[in-house]
Amino acid sequence: MTDLSAELLAWYDVHARRLPWRVPPQERRAGILPDPYRVWLSEIMLQQTTVAAVIPYFAQFTEAWPTVADLAAAPDEEVMSAWAGLGYYARARNLLKCARAVAAGDGHFPDTEAGLMALPGIGPYTAAAVAAIAFDRQATVLDGNVERVMARLHAVEEPLPDSKEALRAHAALLTPAERPGDHAQAVMDLGATICSPRSPACGICPWRAPCRARAEGIAAELPRKRAKAAKPVRLGYIYLARARDGAVLVETRPEKGLLGGMLGLPGSDWSAAPEPAPPLAADWRQAGEVRHTFTHFHLRLAVLVAGVPEGGPGFRQVPARAFPTVMRKAYLAGLAALETA
DNA sequence: GAGTCGTGGAA
């Protein structure tokens, strides 16, 4: 173990964040490891998602489905509905595929990176994270935190993603044979709490002394990233048809693509010049506009509403929370317009 | 390798 690793672990022993899916360092040092199911579930939820956003979803999932066998046996729609609002819905579809693959095997998660990588939704980062955190394998995690910490520690000025393999090599050299799971969590905690993207707290960093970016006064500028393309604006029409009993016309979106597999309201395509596409003949009236921004475009939806005497095929009573956020916004805007009519 | 794929909070 290098001095750097030892200093980081000493810092982690004192400053580790308490998180619902985590076994604290004191217990890990006594030989207690977390449930691989909980580690895996948390890592999938945490992909490109903040800890604060994940916490309530993690609580709900582990309450509803305490084991991987429970999750594997759950109906698709229940799981997709429970995931609604968390984003990146391919994660939820792959979550179920993965749980079912594990349950169809011996019921246990693989304890190696290669074995984990073979499962749906588990890529290089998540495989390393589960191997290290759940099984204390000497695996090197490389997420956004680790990239940032390594870029600063070694003053790597080449922009991402070109520098990724260099950063991975730096991270691998620091990964200790002892306590690799705590090391992985420690680097990420350091990145999340001290070596933060905008204003790093270098003054209290355990790696303050060896950090080259800090010495050069460029810590806050690293890692550099190539400029991103501007987001275009897309337009669309979306329709809320509501029966007297409160049922609304909904659809399950196709498995692939944006909001795949999620519940939605019917509507037009989303483009520069969409054609209106009412799902049924009715007295549609304007109920305002909903704006929403996705990863690579801005969306403005014209919401149209109509009250219909009776429902029919596709009409269901649906709680707002069952929709992905953009659909939830449209649904609530439409409901408000119907109320004031 | 470059695009696709969500969301909400912070600055």
Add this chain to the structure above:
DNA sequence: TTTCCAAGACT
């Protein structure tokens, strides 16, 4: 208001 971006994976 706009931009950035958070424990990435998949195609």
